[in-house]
């Protein structure tokens with residue numbers, strides 16, 4: 411079976427974790443600080459604040475940006491639920507705007523129609539590793555005095571017009587879940603150039619403490635451990651290598667599969683570096699594909715089988731929307747393995763299987 415994801419943990423990550431375990435300093439400490447510095451440098455951001463997950467990074471980012479009860483947050487319905495859940499955590503209302511059918515990212519042309527007096531922020535996702543149209547989105551944010559937040563959970567190292575994701579908007583959030591382009595087990599990171607937001611984010615992640623045992627605002631325990639940070643420091647050094655392998659794998663798949671008229675291979679924007687967190691094609695008759703790939707021993711994923719507003723939770727809360735492109739994509743997308751652990755043999759097996767699909 412060729413798995414859809416396969417985290418790469420080697421001896422150097424293991425040795426660094428063992429050192430932390432031996433040090434006795436297990437919770438947030440010097441390793442977290444070192445990881446934050448390295449991540450801020452890598453993303454060309456002034457500040458980086460580590461958290462316990464990508465979800466808590468989004469939660470903290472919205473709180474630090476002052477988004478709360480009664481506010482509206484414009485976002486994409488075609489993402490992992492955490493993107494929109496973060497708005498719910500802070501008492502805000504997620505407002506879903508349809509996607510561009512080629513990139514699967516929020517369609518900037520449709521954002522302005524969704525802005526109301528209550529809109530406070532736009533949360534964009536760089537889905538599958540491809541940056542959203544940030545120039546257009548930042549212009550809308552600026553014209554309407556909205557905070558723009560990147561959900562970069564799937565796009566560590568991606569470039570937009572030569573600039574790194576994580577430095578393209580007011581705030582960005584990353585995830586280090588094991589399937590992501592780099593991992594810390596569980597973990598997250600906030601990046602920003604805004605000193606006040608960074609300061610607030612640090613307080614919110616640790617019980618609102620200004621000084622030790624002085625709680626100036628309501629915060630949480632959303633801290634990263636030094637154990638996780640030790641893995642992250644090593645993984646970050648390998649990110650370019652991992653991403654380049656993902657890109658090579660994706661190029662090889664596309665070279666071979668783009669001639670087939672029964673699948674649509676991924677579109678890559680001009681002047682962008684798509685880091686292929688997922689290699690996602692469109693197919694008709696997805697159920698048949700899934701059964702077929704299972705039989706061929708090829709892992710796959712469906713990201714995501716329904717727009718977020720069609721989740722039972724969102725229906726119950728009455729956050730409906732009408733996003734035909736997200737609906738269509740959620741019926742047709744199918745992700746094939748592209749991770750850096752694939753061998754040439756694996757890639758050829760995937761290509762063979764797709765070529766021999768009984769149309």
Ligand SMILES: Cc1ncc(COP(=O)(O)O)c(C=O)c1O
Nearest residue numbers: 463464465490492563585586587
């Ligand atoms: C787009 C997106 N946002 C947010 C998250 C949440 O990250 P985490 O699982 O680290 O909480 C994920 C991944 O799981 C994601 O893919």
